Amino acid sequence: MQELTRPGRSADWRGRPPPARPVGARPQPRAGTARRDPAPSRLAYRLHRIWLTPVYRRVLRVGLPGFALAMVVGLYLADESRRAELSGGVTAMIEKIQTRDEFMVRTMTIEGASPVVDKGLRAMLPVTLPASSFDIDLSALRTQVMKLDAVEKIELRIRPGGILSAVVTERTPALLWRHAGGIELLDAGGHRVASATARDVRPDLPMIAGEGAAAHTVEALALFEAAGPILPRLRGLQRMGERRWDVVLDDGQRIMLPERRPVQALEEAVGLHRRHDLLSRDVAVIDLRNGDRPALRLGLTAQNTLRRARGKPELGPDGRVSEPGDDKTAGAAGQGGSGQTTRPAETG
Amino acid sequence: MRDLYQGQRAMRQMRRAAMARGVIAVLDIGTSKMSCMVLQFDGPGQFREEDGVGPMAGQSNFRVIGAATTQSRGMRFGEIGTMAETERAVRTVVSAAQKRAGVRVDHVIACLSGARPASYGLAGEIPLASGKCAEHDVAAVLAACNVPDFGRGREVLHAQPVNFAIDGRSGLADPRDHVGNRLSVDMHALTIDGDAAGNLVHCIRRCDLELAGVASAAYVAGRAALVEDEQELGGACIDMGGGVTGVSIFVKKHMIFADAVRMGGELVTQDITRGLRVPTTVAEWLKTRHGGIEATGRDDREMIEVGGETGDWEHDRRTVSRADLIGIMRPRVEEILDEVRVVLDAAGFEHMPSRQIVLTGGGSQIPGLETLAARILGQNVRIGRPLRINGLAQEMTTPGHAATVGLALFAAHPQDEWWDFEMPLESHGVRSLRRAVRWFRANW
Numbered sequence: 001m002q003e004l005t006r007p008g009r010s011a012d013w014r015g016r017p018p019p020a021r022p023v024g025a026r027p028q029p030r031a032g033t034a035r036r037d038p039a040p041s042r043l044a045y046r047l048h049r050i051w052l053t054p055v056y057r058r059v060l061r062v063g064l065p066g067f068a069l070a071m072v073v074g075l076y077l078a079d080e081s082r083r084a085e086l087s088g089g090v091t092a093m094i095e096k097i098q099t100r101d102e103f104m105v106r107t108m109t110i111e112g113a114s115p116v117v118d119k120g121l122r123a124m125l126p127v128t129l130p131a132s133s134f135d136i137d138l139s140a141l142r143t144q145v146m147k148l149d150a151v152e153k154i155e156l157r158i159r160p161g162g163i164l165s166a167v168v169t170e171r172t173p174a175l176l177w178r179h180a181g182g183i184e185l186l187d188a189g190g191h192r193v194a195s196a197t198a199r200d201v202r203p204d205l206p207m208i209a210g211e212g213a214a215a216h217t218v219e220a221l222a223l224f225e226a227a228g229p230i231l232p233r234l235r236g237l238q239r240m241g242e243r244r245w246d247v248v249l250d251d252g253q254r255i256m257l258p259e260r261r262p263v264q265a266l267e268e269a270v271g272l273h274r275r276h277d278l279l280s281r282d283v284a285v286i287d288l289r290n291g292d293r294p295a296l297r298l299g300l301t302a303q304n305t306l307r308r309a310r311g312k313p314e315l316g317p318d319g320r321v322s323e324p325g326d327d328k329t330a331g332a333a334g335q336g337g338s339g340q341t342t343r344p345a346e347t348g
Numbered sequence: 349m350r351d352l353y354q355g356q357r358a359m360r361q362m363r364r365a366a367m368a369r370g371v372i373a374v375l376d377i378g379t380s381k382m383s384c385m386v387l388q389f390d391g392p393g394q395f396r397e398e399d400g401v402g403p404m405a406g407q408s409n410f411r412v413i414g415a416a417t418t419q420s421r422g423m424r425f426g427e428i429g430t431m432a433e434t435e436r437a438v439r440t441v442v443s444a445a446q447k448r449a450g451v452r453v454d455h456v457i458a459c460l461s462g463a464r465p466a467s468y469g470l471a472g473e474i475p476l477a478s479g480k481c482a483e484h485d486v487a488a489v490l491a492a493c494n495v496p497d498f499g500r501g502r503e504v505l506h507a508q509p510v511n512f513a514i515d516g517r518s519g520l521a522d523p524r525d526h527v528g529n530r531l532s533v534d535m536h537a538l539t540i541d542g543d544a545a546g547n548l549v550h551c552i553r554r555c556d557l558e559l560a561g562v563a564s565a566a567y568v569a570g571r572a573a574l575v576e577d578e579q580e581l582g583g584a585c586i587d588m589g590g591g592v593t594g595v596s597i598f599v600k601k602h603m604i605f606a607d608a609v610r611m612g613g614e615l616v617t618q619d620i621t622r623g624l625r626v627p628t629t630v631a632e633w634l635k636t637r638h639g640g641i642e643a644t645g646r647d648d649r650e651m652i653e654v655g656g657e658t659g660d661w662e663h664d665r666r667t668v669s670r671a672d673l674i675g676i677m678r679p680r681v682e683e684i685l686d687e688v689r690v691v692l693d694a695a696g697f698e699h700m701p702s703r704q705i706v707l708t709g710g711g712s713q714i715p716g717l718e719t720l721a722a723r724i725l726g727q728n729v730r731i732g733r734p735l736r737i738n739g740l741a742q743e744m745t746t747p748g749h750a751a752t753v754g755l756a757l758f759a760a761h762p763q764d765e766w767w768d769f770e771m772p773l774e775s776h777g778v779r780s781l782r783r784a785v786r787w788f789r790a791n792w
Contacts, residue, residue: 016649038418039436040443048443049556052452 098134106130106162113168117150121166133158149192175217176202178209178236190217210239219262223247226263228270230279244289253279255286265291356504356767362560363759366455371413372560373445373453374755375438377548378461379423380590380614380710383744383752384441386414386449387759410760411739414449416441417749425610426462426565426592428547435554442555456557457759459751461565461592463544465505467605467695468496473532481514481523481531487769489533501542505564507766510534510602519600535766538564538606561759566594566606568754573708573732573747574598583704584697585732586688586725587751588711590614593684595691597700602763605695609687613711616680623676624668626654640674641681641716647671681714685724692725706732710748 040048050056077083097103106129110118124144127135138156145154145166153169173185173193185193185202192214196202206224213220220237223245227234230249238246245262247255247269257265265288272294273279278286282299298306304314313321366372367389375384389410418441422433446453472493476485490509498504512520514528523531545562552559570585579598587594591612597605613635620631638652647670656664697703705725707717712731722729733745734753744752 037436039421039440042439045439045443046556048446049452052446052450 098132103133104130104162105133105136105158105164108164108166110166110168112170113166114150114170117148117168117170120148121145121168125164129164130162136164150194152187152191173202173205175220176205176207177214178207179211179213184214186214186217188217188221190214206234207236208239209236210242212242213237213239216245220245222263223257223266226266226270230270230273233279249279253283253285256289258289258291261291268294353767356765359559359561360762360767362455362558363457363762366560369455371449371451371453371455372759373442373456373557374752374759375442375456375458375552376565376749376752376755377423377428377434377438377458378420378565378589378751379426379592379612380420381417381748382420382437382441383415383417383749384445384456385412385744385752385756386445386451386453387411387756388413388449388451389760410737410756412737412741412744412756413451413739414445414447415741415744415752416444416448417744418444420590424591426460426589426608427541427544428551431547431551431554435551438551438555442557454558455560456552457561457563457755458548458552458559459563459565459568459755459758460505460540460544460548461587461589461594461751462608462610463540465564465566465594465606465608466498466502466539467607468498468537468539469604470495470507470535470537471532472535473530476514476529476531479527479529481526481528483524484770485531486512486523486533489531490535490766490769493533493535495537498539502539503542503545504537505540505545505562506536506538506567506603506606508536508602508763509766510536510600510604521600536602536604538567538603540564561762563755563758564594564596564606565589565592565751566596566608567603568758569594569708569750570596570598570603570706570754571757572734572754573706573750574704576601578702578704578706581702581704582700583702583706584692586705586707586709586712586721588612588684588707588709589751590710593688593709593711595688595695597692597695597697599700607691607695609684609691611680611684611687615684616677616711619676619680620673624654624672626656630654630656634668634673635677638670638673639677639714640670641678641714641720643671643674643678647674677714678720681711681717681720682724684711685721689724702728704728704730706730708732708734708747708750710746712747 051060077086108122108125108129110121113121124141125136126141136158138158142154142156145151145156150170151168152171155165155167157165159165171187171191171193174188175186176196176199177184177186178199183196183199185196185205187193199207206220208214208217208220216239223237224231224234227247230247233249233251235248235250238248240246240256244259245257247257247266249255255266255269269278269286269288272286278296282302283296284299285295285297287295287297300315300317307314315321363372370389371386372389373384373386376382387410418437420434421437422428422430422435423437428434442453442456470493472489472491474485474489474492486509489512490507511518511534512523513532513534514520514523514526515530517526517528520526548562549559566585566587569587570579570583573585573587574583579601582597582599584595584597587596589612591610591614593609593612595605595607595609596603616639617628617631617635620626620634621628624631624634626634634652634654638650640647650670651667652670652673654666654668656666658664692698703726705721705728707721707729708731711717718729718731731747732750733747734740734750735757736745737753737756740753
């Protein structure tokens with residue numbers, strides 16, 4: 001018990017260190033010079049308050065620099081010669097960039113064009129080569145070229161190396177069309193390709209005639225296809241009343257086709273010719289306009305032969321009953337297309 | 349009385365204007381520190397339920413956007429001693445808070461801890477002519493309070509109606525539309541020294557700021573540190589500041605008493621300076637870092653180097669034990685608490701239903717104060733931290749900033765004061781003129 005109440009200070013009592021207590025920094029001794037007053041002066045305080053006012057703040061931060069900038073630019077541009085210098089400099093710079101070697105077009109290559117089209121295309125180019133590619137408006141050139149009838153399609157592009165390349169697809173003429181203005185070459189779609197001076201220029205192409213025939217070239221080509229054995233005798237197709245076709249054969253014979261299904265009607269006529277050798281006889285017109293009731297118009301010789309056999313007076317070349325004794329003229333007038341139609345004369 | 353009424357009404361108008369602009373500053377002018385907070389009022393409903401922000405005791409309609417604290421200058425015992433020095437300190441703290449907030453503030457609500465506050469209970473009674481209490485009856489009964497002689501140069505800082513009674517039905521918070529014959533009111537008036545208040549107004553004016561309200565530091569500290577139940581059931585707030593220890597007693601959510609003891613933490617520092625013969629800065633450091641109230645055996649062994657720069661080696665290498673420090677601090681703290689006890693006894697605090705005591709202010713951070721205060725003041729003692737408000741920095745949540753936070757609450761939700769009601773027209777001339785005007789209007 002005596003150890004618990006130990007009088008006086010013992011060694012181990014003194015040796016225990018004081019508890020570690022986290023303490024803050026001891027205040028620093030004051031420096032020799034007087035400290036600066038931390039309070040803002042009245043002027044600084046007021047200026048700070050003005051700076052915090054939104055209107056002043058906006059004016060000072062946006063308005064003033066903006067005004068200064070506008071002022072400097074305005075003063076600089078007030079002089080006419082400076083403005084001209086500035087715009088001239090800009091133009092020169094643009095010019096310099098556009099006429100760089102990389103942007104220059106030197107040659108023009110044209111593929112798939114006939115010499116006439118080639119020449120026309122070169123004449124249409126608005127600039128003389130070499131020129132800058134910025135000066136060549138390809139889409140405008142294309143619309144201009146497309147106005148040429150002979151050209152169906154054109155691909156224009158500027159290839160690297162300064163080449164303006166044009167790939168031309170020309171229209172191929174498929175028909176000759178004779179109309180009031182002359183003879184024209186048409187392609188399969190009915191578009192004009194070129195004009196022709198005479199039929200003999202392209203004897204290999206079939207011929208169509210009449211107003212509005214160009215709009216039905218597909219039908220006309222189908223009819224030529226269907227003509228078959230009579231093709232060597234075929235002179236052409238004639239559009240009648242912008243409505244239907246007449247097939248015109250070499251000695252003035254005609255096959256009048258209906259408005260609808262003309263190809264079938266022509267095939268029927270060809271069938272008649274095959275079976276009865278119809279077109280070799282003296283038949284002026286085969287009228288197939290009414291599909292249920294085909295009609296024939298006989299030639300003058302055939303009519304007169306029939307009339308002779310019946311003991312009737314013969315017809316003259318004008319279609320009237322001639323005086324007996326005019327046989328000679330009546331026999332020669334077989335070509336006339338204005339003979340009176342007798343129907344029904346013969347059925348196929 | 350009428351001048352004061354007009355002045356306070358003007359300040360209320362200023363506060364309303366500041367609320368409309370959305371920015372107001374609160375300025376706690378203490379003896380040892382000055383703090384300023386810039387509040388922004390966004391209106392209610394800036395938070396939804398799912399944001400995790402609760403109603404925050406109804407304080408969610410504003411937030412702190414800038415706060416600053418600086419050492420106070422030119423202040424003694426909670427009053428302005430040197431005007432120019434105080435003005436500089438106000439400029440420093442307002443400028444720093446403005447800079448942090450990024451906005452300019454023009455309206456400021458200030459609080460004052462000293463200036464010898466005195467508390468008065470006033471009573472008034474009027475007959476109700478219409479048999480029903482109307483709005484103007486409330487104003488009339490407030491004006492009918494028998495005002496005692498406050499003394500020369502005293503200004504009324506707060507005049508809050510605490511209790512209304514109609515025909516013996518007492519304890520009414522809002523007497524309007526109650527039926528009865530007689531309306532009586534109990535009002536609590538707090539007066540301060542008029543010169544000190546005038547100095548404060550002048551100082552704020554010098555800083556290009558408009559004063560939108562003045563409050564007692566003891567009152568606003570109580571509003572921040574006392575929780576709602578303590579304010580309702582009865583509690584006292586002891587705001588232990590640097591120069592002044594403020595006492596305010598709350599019951600039924602109204603302040604019924606306020607007083608101040610002209611002793612505070614700076615007195616403790618002064619005692620340490622004298623007792624240990626050290627500079628004031630070192631004494632302050634010793635107090636805040638090593639100070640305490642309850643000495644234990646271990647404190648005898650904890651030696652603190654005091655230091656010094658006199659050039660005398662023996663003097664500069666002195667050490668003091670923590671027990672010595674506590675031996676100096678404890679009697680002074682005891683004396684302060686004894687004075688507080690006297691004030692509470694004078695106020696009749698022992699008759700309150702709930703005798704909760706909340707210690708707040710910078711002085712309440714002395715370790716072991718709770719035990720000492722419980723021995724002197726009563727059993728229900730706790731250290732009060734200010735209410736949490738939106739945007740408050742961590743450094744401002746210490747008990748030392750209770751008055752600042754309370755001032756923010758006061759700015760957001762001021763309690764009804766006498767000057768919030770229309771003063772009835774008393775003078776005969778105005779009344780007869782108005783009657784003449786009415787007669788003209790009715791007949792032509």
